[in-house]
Amino acid sequence: MELGIEGKVAVVTGGSKGIGRAISLRLAREGAQVAVIARGEQAIAETVAQIESAGGTAIGLSADLAALASYDRVIDEVRRKLGPPEIAVYNMETPLSGTFEQHDEAAFAYAFHIIVLCYMRMVKCVLPHMKQRGWGRIVTIGSGAAKQPVRGNLDFAYALTNTVRVAALGMAKTVAWETAQHGITVNTIATGAIETRAALDWFADRARERGISPEAFVAGVVGQIPVGRLGLPEEMAGLCAYLCSDIAAYTTGEAILCDGGLTNAMP
Known part of the structure; x- marks a missing residue:
């Protein structure tokens, strides 16, 4: 299927590991020129090397994405090296788990900063270029918590995620309305439990706290997912590539669940 993004300049934050790396690789496979932006230089270099070895075009930029x-x-560096950004994928660290009472004002402020304010800053930086070209795609890697708050339990609750993901979704919807006339779409992928190294490490930590094996903990998570398994980064990347394509030109302001049926809320 022709996605119509060959030669497009794509920026992927957190693009060197997990879901972000899968998205970087997929967009490059579809012919986009990819700027892999993350903190760790080694992981960036590995991702860029994978893209280039497959015949794609990529650059890597190290940055503190919380600043x-x-x-x-x-x-600005992407613009100088590849051209004006036409695709922007915002992928950021997940807020800490914990109950409302376990988090202080600083924790809530930081979660809002990385999920809402940093996303806002990236969008403000890319919008002028997209508006000038009359075409743009903005995709955020979010959470099903934006559609339905995750109750969790006292072992691992999601007070921060439940709070800030909704704010990010509201902003995305607003930007989608305001930019639709310029050929720009703004969408969110609402993910669930995805099999990344970071997620598996988190599962292992929670299992250790409970005194059970990581395998037993993961089995408990999987038991709540209708499809009966964790999601794969490549599956998130496939949906992201679609949302970045010409085919998805009539899809904007949406939060699309990609969580194996986990979320009970209506789509």
């Missing part, structure tokens, strides 16, 4: 000023710098 608002980083976005102005990296987007």
Whole structure:
């Protein structure tokens, strides 16, 4: 299927590991020129090497994605090295788990900062370029918590995620309305339990706290998912590539669940 993104300049934050790496690889496979932006230089280099070995085009940029000023710098560098960004994928660390009472004001402020304010800054940096070209795709890797708060339990609750993901989704919907006339779409992928190294490490930590094996803990998670398994980063990347394509030009302001049927809320 022709996605119509060959030669497009794509920016992927957190693009060197897990879901972000899978998205970087998939967009490059579809012919996009990919800027892999993350903190760790080794992981960036590995991802860029994978893209180039497959015949794709990519650059790697190291940045502290929790610093608002980083976005102005990296987007300007992308513009100089590849051209104006036409696709922007915002993929950021997940807020800490925990109950409402376990988190103080600083924790809530940081979660809001990385999920809402940093996303806002990236969007503000890429929008002028997209509006000038009359075409753009913005995709955020979010959470099913934006559609339905995750109750969890006292062992691992999601007070921060439940709070800030909704704010990010509201902003995405607003930007989608305001930019639709310029040929720009803004969408969110609402993920569930995805099999990344970071997620497996988190599962192992929770299992250790409970005094059970990581395998037993994962089995408990999987038991709640209708499809009966964890999601794969490549599956998130496939949906992301579609949302970045010409085919998805009439899809904007959406939060699309990709969680194996886990979320009970209506789509």
